[in-house]
Amino acid sequence: MNAIDFTNVNKWYGNFQALKNINLTVNKGEILVICGPSGSGKSTLIRTVNGLESISQGEISVLNQPILDTPAGKVGMVFQHFNLFPHLTVIENLTLAPIRTLKLSKQEATDRAMHYLQRVNISEQASKYPIQLSGGQQQRVAIARSLCMEPEILLFDEPTSALDPETIQEVLDVMVDLASDGITMMCVTHEMGFARKVAHRVIFMDQGEVLEMATPEQIFSAPQHPRTQQFLNQILSH
Numbered sequence: 208m209n210a211i212d213f214t215n216v217n218k219w220y221g222n223f224q225a226l227k228n229i230n231l232t233v234n235k236g237e238i239l240v241i242c243g244p245s246g247s248g249k250s251t252l253i254r255t256v257n258g259l260e261s262i263s264q265g266e267i268s269v270l271n272q273p274i275l276d277t278p279a280g281k282v283g284m285v286f287q288h289f290n291l292f293p294h295l296t297v298i299e300n301l302t303l304a305p306i307r308t309l310k311l312s313k314q315e316a317t318d319r320a321m322h323y324l325q326r327v328n329i330s331e332q333a334s335k336y337p338i339q340l341s342g343g344q345q346q347r348v349a350i351a352r353s354l355c356m357e358p359e360i361l362l363f364d365e366p367t368s369a370l371d372p373e374t375i376q377e378v379l380d381v382m383v384d385l386a387s388d389g390i391t392m393m394c395v396t397h398e399m400g401f402a403r404k405v406a407h408r409v410i411f412m413d414q415g416e417v418l419e420m421a422t423p424e425q426i427f428s429a430p431q432h433p434r435t436q437q438f439l440n441q442i443l444s445h
Contacts, residue, residue, distance in 0.1 A: 208271060210235045210360055210391040211256055216265035218251060218415075225251045227415040229265070235359075236389045240402040240423075243412035244438060249395040252412070253362045256393065257282040270359060279308050283353030284362040287369050289345045291337040291352070297324070298333040301352045309356065316355070323351040327381045343374025347381055354385075361385070363394040399442060403427060411435040 211233040218226035226248050233239050241249045254260040255267055258274060269277045291300050301320035305311045311319065324330040327347040337345050346366055353361060363382065367375045379401050386392060386405040396402065402409050402423055409426040411419040411434070419432045430436045 208235050209233065209268075210237065210270060211393070212266075212268045213252075213255075214266045214268075216255065216267060217263050218248075218255070218260065219263045225415050226255075226262070229417060231410070231417065231420075233391060233393060234407075235391055237407045238386050238392045238405050239394070239408050239410065240406040241393065241395045241410045241412060242397065242399070242402065242438070242442075243410075246414075247412040248415040249412050250364050251415075253284075253364055253393050253395055256360070256362055257284055259284075280304075280356035281358055282360045282362065283356055283358035284364065285346070285349050285353055285366050287365045289337070289342075289349045289369075291345060291349060293337050296334055296336055297329075297340075297348050300337070300348065301355050304352070305355050319355055319357075320351070323354040324348070326354065326384075327351045328377075341374055342370045343377045346370060346374075346378045350378075350381055350385075358390070360391045360393070363392065363396065365395050365397070367396065367398055397442065399427070399439075411438065413438070 209232050213229045213231040216226055216229040229252065241252065243249050251260055255262050256269060267274045270281060298317065298320055302316035305316040305319060306313060321330055324333055327350055329344055329347045332340060332344060367378050370378065379398060383405055406423050408420055409423050410417055413434050419430060419435045430439055
C-alpha cells in the first residue's frame with residue numbers, strides 16, 4: 208500500500224510556480240529525505256500532504272484516499288519552530304489534541320503523552336512550560352506531541368534548522384530511533400548524515416522540480432544531475 212501519491216502536482220503563488228509537475232510515490236514505511244537549496248519547493252511539497260498548502264493542479268492521495276478524506280491524526284507534522292502553545296505545560300500541549308480530536312479521556316491522553324515523552328527522553332519535563340526548555344528539548348516535545356496522535360505518516364520540515372549545534376544531535380537521535388519503527392517519514396533537512404543513515408531514498412529539488420531521486424548511496428557517491436553535484440559539493444564542504 209502506498210502512503211502518499213503525488214500525480215502531476217503543480218502549485219502557483221500568483222505568477223510564481225512553487226511546484227512543477229511533481230510525480231512521486233512514497234511507500235508505506237519508507238523514510239524519504241528531501242534536500243535542495245532554499246526556495247526549491249521542499250517545504251511547500253510536504254505541507255501539501257497535510258493540507259497546510261493547497262495545490263493548483265494535480266492530485267494527492269494519502270493512504271489511498273483523496274487528501275481531503277484523510278482521517279484526523281493520520282498525518283503528523285513537526286515544524287522548524289516547534290509551534291508549542293507557550294501558555295500550556297508540556298503535558299497540556301501533548302494531551303490537547305488527543306482529548307479534543309480523538310476523544311480520549313484525560314487519563315488516557317495523559318498516559319499516552321507520558322509514554323511518548325519517555326520515548327523522546329524528556330518525561331522529566333512534563334510539568335514545565337516551553338519557555339523553560341532548550342530548543343532541542345522543545346523540538347523533542349513537538350515530536351512527542353505529533354506521536355500522541357499515533358499518525359501513520361510523520362512529516363518533518365527542517366526540524367533542526369532553528370537549533371544550536373549542541374542540540375541538533377539529540378533531535379536527530381530521536382528521529383533515527385523513530386525511523387526504526389517502520390513509520391512513514393518525509394523529512395526536509397540539510398542534515399546529510401541523517402539522510403545517509405536512515406533514508407531509503409533521497410530527493411533533490413530545485414526551483415520547484417524533483418531533479419533527482421535515488422538511494423543515499425547513489426545520491427552521495429555518484430549524483431547524476433549537475434545541479435545535485437553542485438549543491439552537495441557546497442553543503443558537504445562546510
